[in-house]
Amino acid sequence: MAYRETEKMRNRKAEARKRIIECTYECVAGGGFRSAQITRIAACAGVATGTIYRHFESKEDLFAEIFRIATQREVDKVAEALAIEGNAVARLEAALRQFAERALRGPVMAWSLIAEPVDPKVEEERLKFRRAYAELFEQAIKEGIGEDSLPDQNARQSSTCLVGAIAESLVGPLSPAQTGGADQADNNDHDPLVDSIICFCMQGLTGARR
Amino acid sequence: MAYRETEKMRNRKAEARKRIIECTYECVAGGGFRSAQITRIAACAGVATGTIYRHFESKEDLFAEIFRIATQREVDKVAEALAIEGNAVARLEAALRQFAERALRGPVMAWSLIAEPVDPKVEEERLKFRRAYAELFEQAIKEGIGEDSLPDQNARQSSTCLVGAIAESLVGPLSPAQTGGADQADNNDHDPLVDSIICFCMQGLTGARR
Known part of the structure; x- marks a missing residue:
């Protein structure tokens, strides 16, 4: 049971990461890196801004990935x-x-x-x-x-x-x-x-x- | 008298600005922008780090000038x-x-x-x-x-x-x-x-x- 819980959490985490990346990509494609604000990305991905920093050390790391x-x-x-x-x-x-x-x-x-x-x-x-x-x-x-x-x-x-x-x-x-x-x-x-x-x-x- | 004081101060300020620019230039020529640390520039120019920020709003503004x-x-x-x-x-x-x-x-x-x-x-x-x-x-x-x-x-x-x-x-x-x-x-x-x-x-x- 503990194992399945962990896997579920892992999937959810991977899913959130994927959405963050997709939303950042869309923001950049729409208005460049300058327009891609963390609050906007978080809103689009449906996560808290803090969640973004659990996946990427900084905005710059997220941008480098994109x-x-x-x-x-x-x-x-x-x-x-x-x-x-x-x-x-x-x-x-x-x-x-x-x-x-x-x-x-x-x-x-x-x-x-x-x-x-x-x-x-x-x-x-x-x-x-x-x-x-x-x-x-x-x-x-x-x-x-x-x-x-x-x-x-x-x-x-x-x-x-x-x-x-x-x-x-x-x-x-x-x-x-x-x-x-x-x-x-x-x-x-x-x-x-x-x-x-x-x-x-x-x-x-x-x-x-x- | 007050006027001469002001002019002296102005000259000293211009002199400090010139030294800051020269020292930053030397630092950059020696090791790139990355190596040009404000503390190093201040030491080279013989001014306090705070003085640099009275002449330039930020390190980036100073670098842009260089x-x-x-x-x-x-x-x-x-x-x-x-x-x-x-x-x-x-x-x-x-x-x-x-x-x-x-x-x-x-x-x-x-x-x-x-x-x-x-x-x-x-x-x-x-x-x-x-x-x-x-x-x-x-x-x-x-x-x-x-x-x-x-x-x-x-x-x-x-x-x-x-x-x-x-x-x-x-x-x-x-x-x-x-x-x-x-x-x-x-x-x-x-x-x-x-x-x-x-x-x-x-x-x-x-x-x-x-």
Whole structure:
């Protein structure tokens, strides 16, 4: 009986943790980390604010967890795009396009992940994930050099140039000042923007005019 | 008499503020924002910690001021390099090289300015300065398009790609894990690194193989 009680409590705890994470995610996707207040998250998750601190040491730890979950999703999408059929040039272009288009479709969350000023603890996660993207690109660039679809280059340096170029060039278009802080599900005017970013990046990699 | 007293006090206050800024700058240049503790800064400046808070509302405000001073110096250097004789391609290359070489000569401060996880208040300054760099590059790119030394392109997008590519590709080489947290005044092994960053950036701009 004592054992079943414990399991029930454990399940309830896991359930509360899941709801806290879901509600925080929604808050951040709706208005960035800045707008995700603990009282609001607690109300949404139907728990006391104190309960949140039983699951996460601090607001920053909770935010770091949300950052990891949301960014891992994007890293996986880039990895998927890099796994399509074709040479490295085509695969890298697809991955960059995937990254930019997904960001522009969910600009609030993308802005929070890429550029929102956040606590150093969350910023640490950001640096780690930038390395994760760079490593994916680096691998594809090496394959491109090996198969001769890309000229010889320092794959590691080029990969970080790619990450920087695409992230930085999205900062302005994604910023709340530009988007009004709202997601634009059916705004397809992004094509020229995405095209010009991809053009710079692919020229940087290939040295060939597009 | 009362007037002279006031002026003397004002001078002393200005003097203390100057020393606080200088000492904070030194601390940051020596070990990043993280290592710049208020007690250490106060000891170095020869003031009580309370005095620091009479000059700056918070540690974050003091850090934001240091960030502005240090970054403005770098922005000015880039502007200088962009003002040399030559076409836009040559001037942009000189500016990018200037930026990268200066960063690698003072990696601790450069890492703090470019990538150290910092308080959101300081991060806000970082976003502003990234726009300042981008605006300088954008102007030069427009001139390049006008004089036909650069192909037609979205100058604004390309300028942010440049800022992102050069900053991001320096993050790894500048990180304390790489540099051991020390400045390397006479290490000239950076040339291949700088060359590969410049190569990517200039190819991105020109679409011509280098």
